[in-house]
Amino acid sequence: MATIPVDHARDGLAVAHSSLVVGQALVRGDADYEAARRDTMWNENVPDRFPERIVQANSIHDVVSAMRAAKAAGQQVAVRSGGHSWSGNHVRDGGLLLDVSRLNTFTIDEKSMTAVAEPGLGGSQFVAELMKHDLFFPVGHCRGVALGGYLLQGGFGFNGRALGIACSNVTAIDYIDADGELRHASETENSDMLWAARGAGPGFFGVVVRFHLRLFRKPKFIGNVATQYPIERLEELVRWMDRVGSHVPPQVELQFVISRNPSFPPAVRKATRTSPVRIELAATVMAASRAEAKAAMSFLSSRPKGARIRTPLLPTPMSTMFSAVMQHYPDAKWETDNLWTNATADELLPHLMRIADTVPPPPAHMLWLNWAPTAELPDMAFTVQDRTFLSFYGGWFDNADAEETTAWSRGNVAAMQSLSTGVQYADDPGRPSRGVSESAKARLDELRAQHDPDGRFHRWIGES
Numbered sequence: 262m263a264t265i266p267v268d269h270a271r272d273g274l275a276v277a278h279s280s281l282v283v284g285q286a287l288v289r290g291d292a293d294y295e296a297a298r299r300d301t302m303w304n305e306n307v308p309d310r311f312p313e314r315i316v317q318a319n320s321i322h323d324v325v326s327a328m329r330a331a332k333a334a335g336q337q338v339a340v341r342s343g344g345h346s347w348s349g350n351h352v353r354d355g356g357l358l359l360d361v362s363r364l365n366t367f368t369i370d371e372k373s374m375t376a377v378a379e380p381g382l383g384g385s386q387f388v389a390e391l392m393k394h395d396l397f398f399p400v401g402h403c404r405g406v407a408l409g410g411y412l413l414q415g416g417f418g419f420n421g422r423a424l425g426i427a428c429s430n431v432t433a434i435d436y437i438d439a440d441g442e443l444r445h446a447s448e449t450e451n452s453d454m455l456w457a458a459r460g461a462g463p464g465f466f467g468v469v470v471r472f473h474l475r476l477f478r479k480p481k482f483i484g485n486v487a488t489q490y491p492i493e494r495l496e497e498l499v500r501w502m503d504r505v506g507s508h509v510p511p512q513v514e515l516q517f518v519i520s521r522n523p524s525f526p527p528a529v530r531k532a533t534r535t536s537p538v539r540i541e542l543a544a545t546v547m548a549a550s551r552a553e554a555k556a557a558m559s560f561l562s563s564r565p566k567g568a569r570i571r572t573p574l575l576p577t578p579m580s581t582m583f584s585a586v587m588q589h590y591p592d593a594k595w596e597t598d599n600l601w602t603n604a605t606a607d608e609l610l611p612h613l614m615r616i617a618d619t620v621p622p623p624p625a626h627m628l629w630l631n632w633a634p635t636a637e638l639p640d641m642a643f644t645v646q647d648r649t650f651l652s653f654y655g656g657w658f659d660n661a662d663a664e665e666t667t668a669w670s671r672g673n674v675a676a677m678q679s680l681s682t683g684v685q686y687a688d689d690p691g692r693p694s695r696g697v698s699e700s701a702k703a704r705l706d707e708l709r710a711q712h713d714p715d716g717r718f719h720r721w722i723g724e725s
Contacts (some may be wrong), residue, residue, distance in 0.1 A: 284323035284363070287315045301341045301351060301360055303405060306594035308349040312339065312358035319363050321435075321443065321470045328468065329441035331357045332717065339719050340468050342380040342409025347597040348691025350463040350722045362407060364470060369394055374476040375432070380409025380469055384418070385583050392579065397479045397547075399424045401687075402586045412472055414462035414686035414696075415643045417650075419582065420547040422635060423511040424477055426646070428459040429639050433473035439466065439717040447473075457708050460643025462686035462696060464705065464721035466713035480512075480547035482554045485577040485585075486561060489570035492519070492538040492617050496610060497565040503606035506631045506648060510557040517542040519617050520626030522589060534622045545582065546574070589654070593624050596655040596667040598674035598690040600681035601647035612677050616653075621666040624656035627673075642705060644698035645683035652688045684723075691723045 287294045289311055297315050299307050313336065316327040331338050337356035344351075344362065351358060367378035367387060371394050378387060384400030387408065391397055399418035401411045411418075416427025424430065433447035434455060446454035458465055490498060498517065509515050521536040544561060548554040558574055602609070616627055630650040638644065655670030657663055674681075674690070684694040697705065709720075 284316055284318040284320070284327070286327075287317075289313055297360075298352065298358070301344050301358065301362075302346075302349055303344045304347055304349065304595045305592060306596065308352050310349070310352045310354045312353055313355050315358045315360060317360045317363060321364065321437075324359065324361060324364075324437050324468050324470055325441050325443060327357065327359050328437050328439070328717075331359075332439070332441055332715075336717075337719055338468075338717055340409070343383065343405060343407025343411075345403070345406050346410060346463060346689055347595055348689050348722055350689060350691065350719075353719055353722075356719075359468060361409065361468065361470070365407075369396065369476075371396065374478075376474045376476055378408055378472050378474060380407060380472070382408050384408060384411060385579075388419075388579060391476065392479050395479045396476045397424075398430070398474060398476055399427045401427075402583070403590055404583050404587055408472060409469060410463065411687070413458060413460075413465050413469065414689075415460055417630075417632075417685070417687055419514070419545070419579075420480065420512070422514060422632070423547065425636070426638070426643060428641065428643055430475040431455070431459055431472055432475055434458050434469050435471040435473075436467040436469045439713040439715065443470075453708050454712065456640065457642050457705060459639075459641035460697060460701070461705055462721060463689065464719075464724060466709050466718040480549065482546070482548050482551045483577055483579065483582075484546050484551075484554055484574050485572075485582070486544045486546075486558060486574050487570070487572045488542040488564065488568045490540040490542065490565070490568055492540060494565055494567050495519075495540060495613060495617055497567075498540060498542065499610055499613060500606045501563065501565055502629065502631060502649075503609075505560050505563065507633045509560060509631055509633060511635045512546050512548050512554070512557045514545045515543075515631040517629050518589065518626050519613075519620060519629075520589070520623060521620060522623045522626060536622065538617050538620055543585075545577075551576075589624060589626055590656075591624055593656040593658055594660075594663065595657075596670050597653060597688050598655075598670050598692070599650065599652040599684055599688040600674055600677060601645060601650055601683045601685065602677070602680045603648045603682060604680040608680055609677075612673065612680075615676075616669075616673050619669055621655070621657065621662060621669055624654070624658075625666050625669065626654050626656075628652045628654065642697055642701050644701040645685075645696060647682045650685060651677075652685070654688075686721070689721070689723060694723050696721065696723075 364379035365381040
């Protein structure tokens with residue numbers, strides 16, 4: 262790829278690239294093409310879609326060059342930051358797959374409590390560095406999730422109920438537009454593009470190369486309480502979640518998982534379809550003190566009896582938090598689906614009973630997240646959320662389990678569509694579904710026509 266000078270319309274957008282290796286471009290048929298295509302996916306279930314060209318950008322300059330080349334060739338563009346799109350939204354037939362995962366630098370301004378981060382930066386790496394400076398940001402729960410896709414789709418992260426959906430803490434972006442121009446968007450400049458970037462998800466019509474972020478003070482106390490129930494307690498637990506969910510303090514993240522996972526990572530491959538189904542209830546709290554944390558978790562005293570394992574409130578390092586989450590997400594093949602809902606326990610229980618009766622072997626599992634929004638959303642594209650989030654992670658190691666596990670994930674969500682108020686892009690199902698409100702979608706369509714009239718950027722693969 263040739264080096265092309267970049268013109269800047271404003272100060273502070275300099276692109277330093279003279280010391281960087283120019284990004285690699287691979288064309289379908291090249292020896293390294295297939296490995297590069299597969300490496301763009303975290304999910305081992307790689308779709309049978311084949312871009313004509315893959316560019317592995319090493320700098321913002323590479324992104325500019327790639328976009329200008331795509332425009333000249335009349336190619337559509339898909340963008341990959343960390344590759345955690347379950348459906349492989351970035352892997353499309355034909356056109357350009359622009360891999361920006363190597364753009365992973367960041368700067369922190371402790372005085373102003375702000376940061377500027379590139380899209381390929383992993384959230385777990387970012388928060389580890391922030392905490393060294395007594396700072397925090399609501400990054401995603403899984404190791405390896407890069408900021409790019411995470412922030413564009415909304416961002417349900419640690420302490421998100423208290424600090425807000427992560428994209429609401431994006432104050433500005435630097436992006437490459439459909440013509441290959443580097444631009445800035447904030448509340449006072451290209452504000453409509455900032456509006457779109459905060460929630461448009463994989464349908465965003467630009468390549469974000471830097472996020473400007475609002476930071477927070479690191480919570481003085483971070484802790485967790487874990488409870489494991491036999492599946493026979495499911496009805497009691499669901500009714501309890503339904504009763505307390507809306508009153509859970511914002512400092513607390515409450516969720517449970519239904520699976521056959523024995524909760525010890527080395528054993529996950531030993532579990533079978535006849536292993537007992539368990540419910541793991543987890544409550545994470547981030548507060549200004551241990552006393553405040555204990556007060557916020559006091560509602561747990563009313564949780565159902567009959568637990569097999571129950572831990573007290575213990576201080577928990579973020580590294581342990583990430584490890585606990587990742588025990589459910591080993592390297593495997595996955596098909597996922599999800600829904601937001603405000604349905605009652607009576608409405609949900611018949612479905613949940615069936616789900617528990619038919620859960621496949623690990624790593625397949627169902628997640629219930631108590632979101633229960635506590636504040637109005639700012640004006641941005643992210644507009645769909647609800648009291649409860651249910652996600653079905655159909656994962657398998659053995660290809661013989663693929664059909665059954667996929668049917669479990671997809672079929673259960675299909676059966677619950679009358680209770681669904683939308684989907685979350687984070688667990689994108691890759692099927693026609695609504696991830697933003699109708700009014701937000703209408704505005705996104707208007708902005709797309711204005712900023713990307715030639716349709717240079719793909720829409721979300723599941724847009725309906």
